[in-house]
Amino acid sequence: MAELTLEDIARQAGVSRSTVSRVINGSPNVRESVRKRVLEVIQQTGYHPNAAARTLASQRSWTLGLVLPHSVSVFFTDPYFPHLTKGIAQACNQYNYTLALFLVGTKEDEEKIFPRISRKGLLDGVLVQSGHHGDQQIIWRLVNSKMPLVVAGRPFRSDGVSYIDIDNVKASYNAVSHLIRLGRRRVATIAGPAHSTVGLDRREGYVKALYEHGLEVNESLIAEGDFTESGGYSAMQSLLPAKPDAVFAASDIMAIGAMRAAREAGLRIPHDIAFVGFDDLPIATLSDIQLTTVRQPVVQFGYKAVELLIDLIENGLNPPRRVIMDTELIVRDSCGASLQS
Amino acid sequence: MAELTLEDIARQAGVSRSTVSRVINGSPNVRESVRKRVLEVIQQTGYHPNAAARTLASQRSWTLGLVLPHSVSVFFTDPYFPHLTKGIAQACNQYNYTLALFLVGTKEDEEKIFPRISRKGLLDGVLVQSGHHGDQQIIWRLVNSKMPLVVAGRPFRSDGVSYIDIDNVKASYNAVSHLIRLGRRRVATIAGPAHSTVGLDRREGYVKALYEHGLEVNESLIAEGDFTESGGYSAMQSLLPAKPDAVFAASDIMAIGAMRAAREAGLRIPHDIAFVGFDDLPIATLSDIQLTTVRQPVVQFGYKAVELLIDLIENGLNPPRRVIMDTELIVRDSCGASLQS
DNA sequence: AATCATTTTGGGAGCGCTCCCAAAATCTTA
């Protein structure tokens, strides 16, 4: 049984191809009785229009691409990404877009994939999860290809590119200030990698908080992690000799690793050492001690990114759009706030 | 700047549309000098063929769909899914397919998405992650639509459908036998939901192991979890009164939750109570005590599923293909094997 | 009932490719 075409439906309903097309696309200029008849035939036959033909004729594919560049390994360690993907997928469902997923692991992958994402005919727009230095190239190639593009996470060079981000500086400033207000004086940080804007921004907020509270920035209280549990674990080990009494970790998963290291070193949480994480994903509440953390609206973030992209597709690329979302400090046990009665 | 077409390249290279098409598709019947000239023009102009036009003309989209039905909530709790997705994406990259991701949360989602996946023109084939009872309907609709389909995880009704799975019965039989061999006599299980084939099969292996080792099956030693950490946690709490000396959990994440509950109840692991998980994802080695677990080749599983699907696409749907992959018991600390010196 | 305005309908052209067939160019062989 060959696939049905518009023409088949038209014949069966006794109308023309154009009329069936109008019915399908919800044009108002169809007599009610005719619409009903056509709809019936469509129902009975289970006809669905061919996506490729539609795309070719209308120059609109109703497909968005999600590119996750080079972050692949982290992608599967940090629950942040699945949550982001969830928000994006939900928005795509909502707005009737199909989501194409591109996991770019290697340079070869990038070369293979680039033609597919840069040319109309497959995608109407592209979402790139980024903030890493290594992602700059693909972003610029995309910008030059005039493909509607939204970057999730501020890119290093952001002139002319639309992106969505959270206020990382403010968020970590608040988190660290909270620790200081609780009386902690040797506040350490496990920062994200310096080749990422998230890493840089959260570190900046940390420094700013210390500074504004009259505390000195001590390099031996700053370690760098890679957003993995084991990265947090070893960062914490390197921090231990400096005897911190609090740690602000740039992600929950690193905080979890760090707490494991602290526990192994015989420290009591939060009595001897306090912890604040970042993300507020479910894992934050799963360890024996509930993690105080910065809640970022990951799912909504993804959802909003899609809305931004659709805006670009429908209303043109200029001016570039910028969206900064808010965060909230969620106080639980690991920061020791409950110690002060 | 409008997008370039085949015709443009043909004109610039002084050949016909057909010849350019041949060059792009690697046809051998092109004079070498001509091929070189055309390739040069393509290079210079940065031309890429339009995917929609190609799909329409060749009836091949080079796109595969991955459908994750109803499991959405678990999807973002259990790292199994990201890993599976990784394998699938890698295979797609390898074989030059684009991956379209469909997260089906609600019945409405299913209705919205079904037309897109069932009709040629968008997808060449579909992969459904399944094993849940609620997924039967979409699988059968897909089977009836004659769309090439591979189910990842044995579906409830498997006649005529191609699927890939691991030998869950054997795997859990081995895991439980291992615990018994170590001298545990009150072996409990935290099974997966009874509305999933994984849940059922792993439970069956558990029962079989007890039976073959002459132990009685005690209903109070069987609890059901939902593949989440907190599900494992509460399942363990319900198991505690029956005083198990070992627990086989149907997933690592549930084992982690269960161990948390056991620890909170003052039990020492593995001295008082041993644990074996299932999956061997990175989390298995991240807790304070290393988890003994059944390793299943999740990434390769996804990869293989794609290869299966491509086989169906290229060589026809019949007979249905079946692939069962092997697992391996990874012995670490939580089972107490190291206690026997 | 005739005229004009408005709504509804049909069909042609075209989106940018692939595929097939026949024509042109090139190579063999006697």
Added chain:
DNA sequence: TAAGATTTTGGGAGCGCTCCCAAAATGATT
């Protein structure tokens, strides 16, 4: 060098839609 075999090339048709324009049908107005 001519005939035939083979390789290379060009162009038409068609994939299944959308979009536009003109024709047909309907409605409003005198």
